[in-house]
Amino acid sequence: KIFVLFLILHIIGKENIFVEESAKVEFATLNAQEGPIYIGKDCQIMENAAIRGPFSMLDKSVIKMCAKIYGPVSLGPACKVGGEVEDCVFIGYSNKAHDGYFGNSVLGEWCNIGADSNTSNLKNTYDNIKLWSIEHSTFEPTGVIFCGTIMADHAKCGIIMNANMSHRMHEMTTQRVSSDEPVFGPQYPNVCSGAINSVLPSIVLSCGVNG
DSSP states (O other): OBSOGGGOSEEESGGGEEEOTTOEEOSOEEEOSSSOEEEOTTOEEOTTOEEESSEEEOTTOEEOTTOEEESSEEEOTTOEEOSEEESOEEEESOEEOSSSEEESOEEEETOEEOTTOEEOOBOTTOOOOEEEETTTTEEEEOSOSBOOOEEOTTOEEOTTOEEOTTOEEOTTOEEOTTOSSBSSOTTSOSSOOSGGGGTHHHHHHHHSTTO
């Protein structure tokens, strides 16, 4: 059931949309033809945002004005998202509040993306993308051609950061603009560290499936 129908500008596939009673959807477009849309408690979707399912956002998350969301996208609690986002997972308490493209990417908890930052998610050669295998200590093919940035918990990046495809940001690091090396955290190996390691295998399958 849609409780805030009077505030929504366009709805497609309303039978696949559920908005919690305390959420606010203000003159946005929701398209659930290709997958369901769930909007959690105390969430807010601002004016002129456009969302295509499948999509879910948990309690107290915010979609900024004019954001473009292409599912599948999953936002954990208390995330703030703007710009263009496609095929991504935000674990929770993370922000990408400004313009810029993030696709086929995973953000851990308490991450922050600076304004006008972008991810690359495709090789110019359209080759299969490789990721670091913790188990085998080598790069192994993912089986997909789309794979963006993977950020461990508490990782940050400054404004206008441009990340290569399958880029890894270590836990508790801050990224230079247009660089592959973290400013802090050289003691970490060249792989994701922290809590996100335990969820990485399943997330890679969900975030890189469009190959």
